[in-house]
Amino acid sequence: MSATDRTPSAEADVCVVGAGPAGALVARELAREGHEVVVLEAGPRFEDADREARMERTIRPAYAPDSVWKMGGPRDAYRSTGDRHYPLNAARVKGVGGSTLHWQGMVMRLHESDFRRASESGYGVDWPLSYEDLRPYYARAERALGVAGASDNPFAPPREEPHPLPAFEPSYSDALFAEACERVGVTTHSVPNARNSEPYDGRSPCVGYGTCKPVCPSGAKYDASHTVRQAEALGVEVIDRAPVQRLETGSDPGRVEAAVYATPDGTEHRQTAREFVLAAGGVEIPRLLLLSASPDHPDGLANRSGAVGRYFHDHLFAGMGGTLDRRTRQNHVGFLTSESHAFYDEPGRSTTGTAGGVPASDAALSAFKLEFLNYAGPSPVEMALSADDWGDSLLASLRGAYGTHVGMGGLVEQPPRAANRIALDRSTTDDHGNPVPDVQWSLDGRTRRTLERVNEVQAVVLEELGVDVDWRVGPENTGPAFHHMGTTRMGTDPDESVVRPDLRTHDVGNLRVASSAVFPTGGATNPTLTIAALALKCADHVAAALEPSASATG
Amino acid sequence: MRLSRRDALAALTGAGIVSGGAAATLARDQSPDANPDRVPELDADTVLDEETLATLVAAAEVVFPSDVSGITAFVYPYVTGKAGERPAFRDGVDAATTTLETYADLWRDASFTALGPAGRDGLLREMGVHTADPVPDGTHPERVRFYVVNELLYALYASPTGGDLVGIENPQGHPGGTVSYTQGPGGRR
Ligand SMILES: Cc1cc2nc3c(=O)[nH]c(=O)nc-3n(C[C@H](O)[C@H](O)[C@H](O)COP(=O)(O)OP(=O)(O)OC[C@H]3O[C@@H](n4cnc5c(N)ncnc54)[C@H](O)[C@@H]3O)c2cc1C
Ligand code: SF4
Numbered sequence: 030m031s032a033t034d035r036t037p038s039a040e041a042d043v044c045v046v047g048a049g050p051a052g053a054l055v056a057r058e059l060a061r062e063g064h065e066v067v068v069l070e071a072g073p074r075f076e077d078a079d080r081e082a083r084m085e086r087t088i089r090p091a092y093a094p095d096s097v098w099k100m101g102g103p104r105d106a107y108r109s110t111g112d113r114h115y116p117l118n119a120a121r122v123k124g125v126g127g128s129t130l131h132w133q134g135m136v137m138r139l140h141e142s143d144f145r146r147a148s149e150s151g152y153g154v155d156w157p158l159s160y161e162d163l164r165p166y167y168a169r170a171e172r173a174l175g176v177a178g179a180s181d182n183p184f185a186p187p188r189e190e191p192h193p194l195p196a197f198e199p200s201y202s203d204a205l206f207a208e209a210c211e212r213v214g215v216t217t218h219s220v221p222n223a224r225n226s227e228p229y230d231g232r233s234p235c236v237g238y239g240t241c242k243p244v245c246p247s248g249a250k251y252d253a254s255h256t257v258r259q260a261e262a263l264g265v266e267v268i269d270r271a272p273v274q275r276l277e278t279g280s281d282p283g284r285v286e287a288a289v290y291a292t293p294d295g296t297e298h299r300q301t302a303r304e305f306v307l308a309a310g311g312v313e314i315p316r317l318l319l320l321s322a323s324p325d326h327p328d329g330l331a332n333r334s335g336a337v338g339r340y341f342h343d344h345l346f347a348g349m350g351g352t353l354d355r356r357t358r359q360n361h362v363g364f365l366t367s368e369s370h371a372f373y374d375e376p377g378r379s380t381t382g383t384a385g386g387v388p389a390s391d392a393a394l395s396a397f398k399l400e401f402l403n404y405a406g407p408s409p410v411e412m413a414l415s416a417d418d419w420g421d422s423l424l425a426s427l428r429g430a431y432g433t434h435v436g437m438g439g440l441v442e443q444p445p446r447a448a449n450r451i452a453l454d455r456s457t458t459d460d461h462g463n464p465v466p467d468v469q470w471s472l473d474g475r476t477r478r479t480l481e482r483v484n485e486v487q488a489v490v491l492e493e494l495g496v497d498v499d500w501r502v503g504p505e506n507t508g509p510a511f512h513h514m515g516t517t518r519m520g521t522d523p524d525e526s527v528v529r530p531d532l533r534t535h536d537v538g539n540l541r542v543a544s545s546a547v548f549p550t551g552g553a554t555n556p557t558l559t560i561a562a563l564a565l566k567c568a569d570h571v572a573a574a575l576e577p578s579a580s581a582t583g
Numbered sequence: 584m585r586l587s588r589r590d591a592l593a594a595l596t597g598a599g600i601v602s603g604g605a606a607a608t609l610a611r612d613q614s615p616d617a618n619p620d621r622v623p624e625l626d627a628d629t630v631l632d633e634e635t636l637a638t639l640v641a642a643a644e645v646v647f648p649s650d651v652s653g654i655t656a657f658v659y660p661y662v663t664g665k666a667g668e669r670p671a672f673r674d675g676v677d678a679a680t681t682t683l684e685t686y687a688d689l690w691r692d693a694s695f696t697a698l699g700p701a702g703r704d705g706l707l708r709e710m711g712v713h714t715a716d717p718v719p720d721g722t723h724p725e726r727v728r729f730y731v732v733n734e735l736l737y738a739l740y741a742s743p744t745g746g747d748l749v750g751i752e753n754p755q756g757h758p759g760g761t762v763s764y765t766q767g768p769g770g771r772r
Contacts, residue, residue, distance in 0.1 A: 081598050082598075084599075085737070090716070091719060091729055197761065198765045200765060201767045226761075235761050236758035236759075237753055237757075237758055237759045237764065238755070238757070238758050239757075240755055247758065356750070356767070358764065358767065360751060361759070361763050408754070408755045409740055409746065409749040410736075410740040410741045410754050411755065413736045413739075413740045414733050414736055414737060414740075417714050418713060419645065419647075419713070420646060420648060420704070421648050423646075424749070427740075428748075428749055428750065431749050431751065432749075432750050432751075
């Protein structure tokens with residue numbers, strides 16, 4: 030098939046919607062098993078050769094951040110109508126590779142406790158899977174993404190095998206933090222990164238461009254276009270600029286017959302297949318199911334429970350930083366090398382070190398982790414390009430501004446609530462005339478309290494380090510970490526959940542979801558390694574579903 | 584601080600413009616006794632004319648810090664290297680330097696290069712370039728800000744030499760490896 034042939038594949042066993050990490054992994058695994066797979070992707074392919082030019086866009090102030098990966102405009106129209114504004118187009122990318130083109134690339138496993146949130150902590154729900162169920166898939170996911178990590182996190186769940194690549198060395202400022210943290214009894218450890226610390230899987234090691242988010246010119250940072258290339262080498266057909274408009278069931282309302290997609294010339298096509306996998310991300314998956322309403326499925330496809338689009342949650346950012354009386358060596362690289370899960374399973378615990386500690390809290394809190402930034406404070410090159418000055422006086426102000434900053438971040442778990450949801454806004458349409466997603470998002474008391482708790486811990490550490498604090502992000506000014514979760518939650522009860530533990534929708538026999546949309550709860554770890562593990566599991570279930578009739582037809 | 588072709592090469596490598604053979608060609612010019620102030624010879628198929636390059640050098644003398652020397656040896660290969668790879672940049676830089684010369688002609692009755700550094704600085708400020716947003720297809724001052732001032736500042740401060748002036752030898756935009764971030768001030772571990 031040529032790159033511009035966007036006609037349906039005649040022989041598809043499986044149709045995958047979306048070419049982010051979830052869709053790419055499902056497609057690659059099924060192709061390895063010998064199945065015919067077609068992937069429909071709403072966005073374009075981005076040429077590798079343009080990556081440096083994209084990087085320049087991120088540094089030079091002439092360009093809006095969303096323009097790096099061409100987000101925005103009628104295609105990506107949305108509304109945000111909850112208490113909190115949700116900047117959706119900063120939170121995703123449409124194109125071959127999906128949001129991993131833009132992501133940071135921190136990847137860790139959920140903790141064992143995350144799978145038992147309701148039974149252990151009394152809020153949220155339990156997963157219908159355990160850590161043990163996902164454990165082998167996590168190991169495979171780490172190999173697929175090429176994770177550089179060390180087994181030095183005493184709070185992480187058990188693992189038998191080391192990460193595929195050695196961890197990145199801690200940064201200079203990590204060492205400053207580690208000493209202060211030790212003095213107040215807070216354990217620090219390395220960050221697993223989907224980023225090559227040495228050559229891996231045909232990709233370059235990190236060369237320190239420092240612009241990982243939103244673009245890594247060297248290819249050292251994993252993005253799913255890599256897996257898409259592997260899938261294509263195995264025969265997968267990827268049709269780009271082919272947004273799926275709706276899924277249609279046929280004479281059997283319990284099975285999808287076709288995915289109807291549009292092409293740039295405005296034509297609509299029907300892609301038929303035996304099995305369908307939705308991997309269009311946590312916002313577009315529920316939207317597509319709602320857009321697929323029909324007389325047989327009046328509230329949207331796979332929505333007998335009414336849960337499609339509901340329980341939308343994200344991680345919230347909390348942070349604090351300022352300056353030291355020493356050089357701190359920030360902005361050499363664009364990723365993090367140290368963090369702390371010390372409060373993850375016991376957010377209210379106290380700590381004791383040689384120089385005091387963190388006091389206990391008896392408030393009802395959710396999980397959180399702490400991060401130590403390697404890019405706190407201004408980047409001299411970015412500052413120079415937006416200054417009102419040049420020559421010697423510019424150099425003097427750059428010297429005055431750069432060099433002594435440090436910062437801490439943190440991610441807070443948001444408990445899922447039905448009121449937070451992705452709905453359809455029928456008053457606004459996208460470039461194909463479809464109602465746009467309406468993000469209804471707000472913060473609950475537990476999340477606010479936890480954000481305050483994170484700031485409390487951060488203040489103890491920064492004070493011990495001797496930082497003159499000049500910024501703080503807490504409950505008032507927090508924002509989402511851009512991890513869309515929960516909108517087609519997984520569960521065993523068809524009245525409460527959208528997909529089963531095998532990722533098949535309760536209502537539709539040949540429709541599965543590979544995404545953080547299925548997360549019942551999201552813990553406080555970045556989601557994509559878990560998305561990848563679930564995608565590999567999903568591929569196994571799809572392969573099994575294809576088996577009986579495959580043998581029946583010889 | 585003296586800039587050289589080596590620094591231009593570093594800036595071009597960061598921009599993804601120089602790799603492999605092109606890097607080798609530029610690097611051949613790096614013998615320690617090479618005169619860093621020598622105006623580099625331009626290839627026969629040079630993509631920008633002498634006047635454009637001279638205007639850029641004259642602008643760099645204003646926007647770079649005063650203790651930076653070797654500006655010609657830095658600006659020529661950087662700008663021609665980039666213009667050769669990116670036609671839209673070549674056209675933009677060509678037009679923006681022409682604009683600058685036109686303003687100098689109209690307002691000062693002289694060429695931009697002939698105005699001394701203080702005169703050039705004054706002209707740029709009078710045009711409003713210092714406060715203009717950098718916009719590639721914007722107004723005259725916006726284009727001069729984008730294609731002249733910011734291009735030169737980007738070349739300098741995203742390269743290790745310019746970064747060093749500020750205290751960061753591996754600035755954002757430069758692929759300076761994964762050692763410097765682990766080191767303390769003065770290269771300490
Ligand atoms: C700034 C930023 C930083 C992040 N940092 C991290 C991090 O450090 N660690 C981490 O774990 N995660 C991080 N994430 C989140 C991570 O990028 C996502 O979790 C991950 O990409 C989700 O994978 P996915 O395949 O489910 O969806 P996506 O990557 O969003 O891919 C979905 C694809 O489906 C396509 N699509 C959508 N609708 C349709 C349709 N109707 N028809 C056809 N195709 C469609 C889209 O165009 C897109 O390409 C970050 C995200 C952002 C934006
Ligand atoms: S620092 Fe980031 S952008 Fe640079 S090479 Fe490494 S991963 Fe890529």
